[in-house]
Amino acid sequence: MKLSHGLSLNGHPSGRHFLQIPGPTNVPDRILRAMDYPTIDHRGPEFQQLGKSVLAGIRRIFQTEGPVIIFPASGTGAWEAALVNTLSPGDAVLMCETGHFATLWKRMAERLGLVVEFIPGDWRHGVDAAAIEARLAADRDRRFRAVCVVHNETSTGVTSRIDEVRHAIDRAGHPALLMVDTISSLGSIDYRHDAWGVDVTVAGSQKGLMLPPGISFNAISAKALGATKQARLPRSYWDWNEMLAANANGFFPSTPATNLLYGLHEAIAMLLEEGLPNVFSRHQRHAEATRTAVRGWGLEILCRDPDGHSPALTAVVMPDGHSADALRRIALENFNLSLGQGLGKLADRVFRIGHLGDFNDLTLLGTLGGVEMALCLADVPHRRGGVQAAMDSLAASAPKAPRVECRSA
Numbered sequence: 001m002k003l004s005h006g007l008s009l010n011g012h013p014s015g016r017h018f019l020q021i022p023g024p025t026n027v028p029d030r031i032l033r034a035m036d037y038p039t040i041d042h043r044g045p046e047f048q049q050l051g052k053s054v055l056a057g058i059r060r061i062f063q064t065e066g067p068v069i070i071f072p073a074s075g076t077g078a079w080e081a082a083l084v085n086t087l088s089p090g091d092a093v094l095m096c097e098t099g100h101f102a103t104l105w106k107r108m109a110e111r112l113g114l115v116v117e118f119i120p121g122d123w124r125h126g127v128d129a130a131a132i133e134a135r136l137a138a139d140r141d142r143r144f145r146a147v148c149v150v151h152n153e154t155s156t157g158v159t160s161r162i163d164e165v166r167h168a169i170d171r172a173g174h175p176a177l178l179m180v181d182t183i184s185s186l187g188s189i190d191y192r193h194d195a196w197g198v199d200v201t202v203a204g205s206q207k208g209l210m211l212p213p214g215i216s217f218n219a220i221s222a223k224a225l226g227a228t229k230q231a232r233l234p235r236s237y238w239d240w241n242e243m244l245a246a247n248a249n250g251f252f253p254s255t256p257a258t259n260l261l262y263g264l265h266e267a268i269a270m271l272l273e274e275g276l277p278n279v280f281s282r283h284q285r286h287a288e289a290t291r292t293a294v295r296g297w298g299l300e301i302l303c304r305d306p307d308g309h310s311p312a313l314t315a316v317v318m319p320d321g322h323s324a325d326a327l328r329r330i331a332l333e334n335f336n337l338s339l340g341q342g343l344g345k346l347a348d349r350v351f352r353i354g355h356l357g358d359f360n361d362l363t364l365l366g367t368l369g370g371v372e373m374a375l376c377l378a379d380v381p382h383r384r385g386g387v388q389a390a391m392d393s394l395a396a397s398a399p400k401a402p403r404v405e406c407r408s409a
């Protein structure tokens, strides 16, 4: 494998690497080319045009009319920004244990001095909106200041219904802020910051937005902005108000990730050219074909929520006694295919197939072909024919298919 920075393991790689982890995702050529320009003066007029354009354009991707703040940071930084701008030491926060990422966000909140109540979960289901409603209804003194949930739990491949969480909060008549992690869903799964009444949406560049890692986002409601006035958690770099003041003119208080913003400009154009509804249905179609393949192999999908299967990735449970990491190593060494590893308590027990970002039917079939061959080489008990089943699924749902049924003889 040849690494892009020139180091080489195992000699020359012909063809493309298949980066089928659920983030970072494959960066399309259009975006790579858009970033391949000299860095400009971030206080000059050319930057101002770029800044204004991306700050306006990104709102359409969050489906919001409100401000979106862009930090030079991975998604984790934007998690921190969401908490420190709105909350005070000792504030109670309600979170839901959907998987590894929800657990990390909870740990961060506790380190910051917040008091988290964690609704337990089995890492195979999405957020239980009824449990949130019950907790909030019982919170007579309105101690909870925020409800924080992960939209698409990337460690498990389960997506939660954010509109239902909103309804749960409303039915309880509770004033808590709603904060949502969309780091692996923005730009691949339908997400509506305004329509769903979300106060802070956290996102990152390297998943659905098809960019390299390095920038992350907070979309914020008027209520969240109002909360900054009382919020006493210490913040400096992450302060929204300083950002918003500079952003009003298209600028940033400190040096922005200029070349990533060139890429963001292109990513927004690509998503809007395809049309967000088409982007979302493309991801659903590929997810469906992936699940068809997994079932064809006779393997188990981690997600147990019939309505919660993630359009962005599928986590596959290894049969007992078989190592997911051994399978992933075989896929990488033989087929130049990277699959996602099991995270946290799922380490070595599941592998994750990323099918988000810059992706089409044939990249999916290449990915699934690599998985099926690796299952064989790793001696994992499975049925053959998962890829064929995925082909049948894709052919049957092809957007411009003539009305014929495509069946093997």
Ligand SMILES: *Cc1c(COP(=O)(O)O)cnc(C)c1O
Pocket: 023, 074, 075, 076, 077, 101, 150, 152, 153, 154, 181, 182, 183, 184, 204, 213
């Ligand atoms: C990737 C991811 C994160 C972590 O983001 P970083 O960019 O690695 O800091 C958090 N939450 C979810 C849901 C993710 O998919």
